[in-house]
Amino acid sequence: MKISVQKIYKFAFYSLLFLNLFLDSIEINFVAGLLIISFISIFPENKISQSFLNLISPLFVVIMVSFFAGLFYEIQPYEALRGFVYLFKPILLIILGFLLINKIKDKHFIFNAIVYTAAISATIHIFELLVFLANNPFSVTRIRELDRDNFIELFALVILSVNSNKIFLSHTILKKLKFFRFLLIISFVFYFSRTMFIALFLLIIAMKGYAKISSKGLLYITIFTIVFSSFFVSLQFMNLERDSKGIDGFLYKLKIAPAEIFSPDLDIDIHNHESLWDHWRAYEAFKAIQQIKDTNYSVGWFFGKGLSSQVDLGFEVPLDGKRFQYIPIIHNGYVYVLFKSGILGLLMYFYFLVFAYMQCYKPYKNLSLTIVNNFISGVAIFFILTSLIITGIYNKSDIIVLFLGGLFSLQLFFSKTNQEDENRYIRN
Structure with a gap:
């Protein structure tokens, strides 16, 4: 055929x-x-x-x-x-x-x-x-x-x-x-x-x-x-907890969304995963920017750190059942x-x-x-x-x-x- x-x-x-x-x-x-x-x-x-x-x-x-x-x-x-x-x-x-x-x-x-x-x-x-x-x-x-x-x-x-x-x-x-x-x-x-x-x-x-x-x-x-x-704004006045069940759990995720993206927790407790995940996106972005700054003559700001660069998270993080300190991509x-x-x-x-x-x-x-x-x-x-x-x-x-x-x-x-x-x- x-x-x-x-x-x-x-x-x-x-x-x-x-x-x-x-x-x-x-x-x-x-x-x-x-x-x-x-x-x-x-x-x-x-x-x-x-x-x-x-x-x-x-x-x-x-x-x-x-x-x-x-x-x-x-x-x-x-x-x-x-x-x-x-x-x-x-x-x-x-x-x-x-x-x-x-x-x-x-x-x-x-x-x-x-x-x-x-x-x-x-x-x-x-x-x-x-x-x-x-x-x-x-x-x-x-x-x-x-x-x-x-x-x-x-x-x-x-x-x-x-x-x-x-x-x-x-x-x-x-x-x-x-x-x-x-x-x-x-x-x-x-x-x-x-x-x-x-x-x-x-x-x-x-x-x-x-x-x-x-x-x-x-x-x-x-x-x-x-x-x-x-x-x-209304979510900020609602009593929602991370371990909330049902729709309240979803509303909690909505409530913390701005903080998760823009507010890194610099005193993050590596043993407290609740604190870790609530600020994860902001934290990994903060660590990436921190490493860009830490380059000779600030060349990292202008040209980055290259194809093989990885973000150093500062400690081993449990991701997908494994533990990583260096990651090639962030959110x-x-x-x-x-x-x-x-x-x-x-x-x-x-x-x-x-x-x-x-x-x-x-x-x-x-x-x-x-x-x-x-x-x-x-x-x-x-x-x-x-x-x-x-x-x-x-x-x-x-x-x-x-x-x-x-x-x-x-x-x-x-x-x-x-x-x-x-x-x-x-x-x-």
């Missing part, structure tokens, strides 16, 4: 989604990405446009600065290789997303693939949840141990929640739209993820075109800020980039995120392009947020960068499509 090239491209895209979603190994996923891009390179027509290369060039600069900075310190080959994999993986997935979606003729494919993949993931999550609840009492902490978040489900829920996105959805999804929404909402809620709840509102605002700095955009952003600020993506490539690399990372956000300001040409531009802006806002708490695009399990690469491909395609041609892609 002859297999079409189109099916191969689609299979490759789904493979990347499922591998990164269900296989928690950055090494295997990285090798899989390299194999797929090597296969794609066989076909001479798969070329990357100069405009796209210019767009992702700041991310290459981050790696280059980190590489050259590392030459001034003791090089550890294995750690340098691992550092390269962490920094290059998002670039690899963005390129793969761009190339695959560029060659797939069905320009609705990427949106439908995200929804179908999310539906499968949500089904698995709900099944695991039901099995757990059938054998254990309800506990937010224990439920979160099943899986802490799933951003494919987040983006799929956004796709299904904004009416304008329906032009990209298949007839099958449109017929069962309520079912897909219900499935994803149930799964979404039971992740009890602070990041996902905040990101959901921000993405919907962006998809509706309100991420721009305009009178209406500022109104929605102000309302969002006031509501969430009021909510967090705060901004400090992580600063640690590896200094202010120069951090500026490049900011430039990439801000440039992606600015796509929502591009002039209206057709409905499809407007939706794609708003989505790119929304993804940028998402990464601006997640860079504070889960390393942004450098999160080892992040798959949204593949989606972002596909959106850049659609942007290029629809920018060349006039209103009449667009009608071929909109379902009546």
